[in-house]
Amino acid sequence: MVEHVLPESGARQLYRDVAQAEDAAFGKFVNDINDELSFLSMEIRIQTYQGDGKKYYGLVNKVADDQAKLGTKFQHGQIAHFKAMLESIVTESKGAGAISTMDAINLRPDLQGNTQASESSQAAAARTLSASEKEKNIAELITEGWLERLSDGHLALGPRTFMELRTVIQSLDVPACKACTEPAVKAQACEAPGCSTWLHDHCAKSWFNRPGEPRTCPECGAEWAAAPQEETAAEERAENLAANGHRNKKARRERRSKT
Ligand SMILES: [Zn+2]
Numbered sequence: 383m384v385e386h387v388l389p390e391s392g393a394r395q396l397y398r399d400v401a402q403a404e405d406a407a408f409g410k411f412v413n414d415i416n417d418e419l420s421f422l423s424m425e426i427r428i429q430t431y432q433g434d435g436k437k438y439y440g441l442v443n444k445v446a447d448d449q450a451k452l453g454t455k456f457q458h459g460q461i462a463h464f465k466a467m468l469e470s471i472v473t474e475s476k477g478a479g480a481i482s483t484m485d486a487i488n489l490r491p492d493l494q495g496n497t498q499a500s501e502s503s504q505a506a507a508a509r510t511l512s513a514s515e516k517e518k519n520i521a522e523l524i525t526e527g528w529l530e531r532l533s534d535g536h537l538a539l540g541p542r543t544f545m546e547l548r549t550v551i552q553s554l555d556v557p558a559c560k561a562c563t564e565p566a567v568k569a570q571a572c573e574a575p576g577c578s579t580w581l582h583d584h585c586a587k588s589w590f591n592r593p594g595e596p597r598t599c600p601e602c603g604a605e606w607a608a609a610p611q612e613e614t615a616a617e618e619r620a621e622n623l624a625a626n627g628h629r630n631k632k633a634r635r636e637r638r639s640k641t
């Protein structure tokens with residue numbers, strides 16, 4: 383499987399392997415690459431993933447639209463099914479940032495409200511997908527890094543989706559995080575009536591961890607009801623990914639030494 387998005391530890395490891403250089407020059411290295419890539423309208427984007435609060439690095443095409451990014455691997459109906467899942471996760475999961483597999487399979491892409499003819503034909507194609515075709519679609523989207531399956535079986539958006547389909551997420555009616563202003567998909571809300579303040583799980587963690595910071599809403603001052611975040615399965619995941627990168631590298635080295 384090709385990694386489209388790397389956790390920071392993996393990106394730094396790759397840099398050390400390729401450049402044979404010290405970590406201190408890593409930031410400059412990324413900047414230099416981005417200067418070179420700009421004429422291709424590509425960039426290395428660095429983003430904190432809402433799923434685990436860790437930094438990820440990804441190569442992003444700045445001009446290709448979402449259709450082009452998904453279109454080479456997926457059929458019309460699959461894309462519309464994915465968009466329906468994305469929209470449901472972003473707008474209806476109330477900060478959980480995930481939906482159940484059953485809900486994902488039962489989603490029926492909306493034929494109304496699609497302004498472009500191509501989108502409504504996509505939606506029509508998605509409506510003809512059987513449950514098993516939708517399950518297969520979900521599995522492929524996970525393999526390609528667009529979706530993630532959480533340890534409780536729910537489906538969340540993968541780091542790649544936040545990275546490459548940022549404009550799609552921003553176009554949906556989703557509140558912004560008070561701390562970082564990115565769309566609050568996996569996030570906590572202030573429970574005070576009339577207050578609509580949101581903080582990402584990872585932003586809440588660093589916000590309330592500041593010395594002397596009371597555990598109250600930064601906007602209205604009401605007590606912040608959401609419990610402090612425990613170490614999550616998603617955080618372990620990033621470490622697993624990094625460890626996998628290590629294993630692959632070791633395997634490559636072993637292959638090389640045999641030839
Ligand atoms: Zn945030």
Ligand SMILES: [Zn+2]
Nearest residue numbers: 572577599602
């Ligand atoms: Zn509030």
